[in-house]
Each structure stands twice: as structure tokens, then as C-alpha cells.
Amino acid sequence: MIVCVAVVGHQNNPLYIQSFTEADDALKLHHIVHCSLDVVDERVNNPKKSGPTLNETFLGLLYPTENYKVYGYLTNTKVKFILVTTDLDVRDADVRNFFRRFHAAYVDAVSNPFHVPDKKITSRTFAERVSNIVKSFGLSSAG
């Protein structure tokens, strides 16, 4: 199950962060996302250690914690997507697929002429789309 997704701008400013848990642990999840930013920087600045292909947008598993796995994605425009999940055996292909759909939703959201670049994404359509993608992630990995 995905517990948290986040979009972080190129100056490490949060653009969108949403948790999907019943419990009141938003702060903890935000902290995890915050920590992952350093890992993203490290991956990008030391490309030899980065994922399977050089400069790929998908950064793979950033770090595992006791209960969570954190995945990262960095677009060409230096916007970071962070995914926190509780599933311990996640298939890479599922995560890639998730990020691809998430990226498409993000692009559509920032292409809105009323969206101000580098400001938080407040679009309700985007929030709905993201929660749909998050829901279907659980289904595809179960099936």
C-alpha cells in the first residue's frame, strides 16, 4: 500500500505532498520524504552509483526503513517525485508504471495556464487523479 506521495521542486521546495493513511502519522511521513531528498542529491551527483542506466529519470529504491520503502524519480526539469510504500516486495515494473502515470498527471497539472510555476499544486483534479493512481497501484501489485 502506498502511504505517501510527494512532488518536490528543483530548489527542494515542496509542491505537493499527500499521505494516504488513516493514522495520524503525516508528520512522520513528511520526515521520511524530507530525508529522501539527500539520497536523491547523492544519487544524482555520483552518477556511477545510480540506477541501471545513466541519467534515467527513475532512481529506484532510495532507502528502506523498518516499515517503509522509499522510491524516487527525478524529471528532466529537476522536479522530484517521492513514493513511500509499506509493501515490502514491490516489483520494479509496478513502481516504474506508477511514476510514469504520476508524471503524466503532473505534466497535465502544470500545463494548466492558471498554475503558477514553482508554487504548490492546488488543483483538485490533480489530487483526484493521484488518488486514483495510488489506488490502482495496490490492485496491480496484488494481481
Place this chain on the structure above:
Amino acid sequence: MGREVSESCVDSLLTEMVSSYCNRLYANKPELAAPRIEAIGYQVGHQLSERYTMERPRFSDHLEAIKFICKDFWSELFKKQIDNLKTNHRGTFVLQDNKFRWLSHMSVDPSSENGSTVEDNSVAAGESKATQATSMHLYFPCGIIRGALSNLGIPCAVSADISNLPACSFVIRIKA
């Protein structure tokens, strides 16, 4: 997936945008029209670059990003690539398009062209006026290039040059 946009609509929109900024909105302050049109292009380029770089690996250096602009970005916008790319390897790039689509349906006002009977002075004046009018139409594509590159993390200044219609070149100067 591919959404189509009528080319003639885009042509008319560009012409109309330039004329309303120059002749109506900023008729009294012509020096403000150009930056405004450039700013619109900047936003368009900013958003387009986000979309067109979706499925590709990140660029490792400036040249790669510029090549992307010349090839893929230009093909998406104008169905052709840039014809010639020159660089001094110190942050200046010249992109030449031999048949720039947004200028290909433009012609110079005949009154300024058939000026052989008139005095040389007014011929030159007419020509420079026509050049100025054409160059107003290039602020928008300049803005697009600048917007796309800054979104890719390359701050730069872009200017355009009309050699002879419909060829034109864009000069990109990357800010150190």
C-alpha cells in the same frame, strides 16, 4: 494520443497577439510590448518542455539539452528540425532555421519593397520598419526557447535574427 492543432489558427493567433500588443494594449509604450510577448512565450516553452521531456533520460550537459531543442522539441512544434547549429563552445549557440514555419506565410509590405522610385532614405526606412514588424513576431518563439531551457536548468538569453525571409536564426547565450 497526439492532439492536432490547426496550423493556420496558430498562425493567426500569433499575428493577432503581436498586433494587439503592439497596436492596442501597448500602443503608447511600444517598448513594453516585446517583453510581454516574450513572457507569454516563456510560459509556453516552460510547460511544453515539461511535457516533451517526459519519456527521456536527463540531460548531462548543455549541448545535449540544446540538441534536444533542435531536434525533438522543434519537430514537435514545427514538424521539422533546426537546419544548422553552430556554437563557439563558450555558451553561445546559433540555431538556424532555413524555413521558419511562423514566418513562411509572411510577406513584406509591397509599398516598402517597390521603393525603387522613391528616395533611398525612405526605402531604407520602409525596410527597417518591415524588419521591425517581422522581428516583433520572433519574440514569441524566442520566449519559448528561453522558457524551455530555463525549465531544464539552463538560464539563458535568446535573441533572433532575420537574414532573409523565411529563414531566421536564434542566438542563445547561456548565462554563466
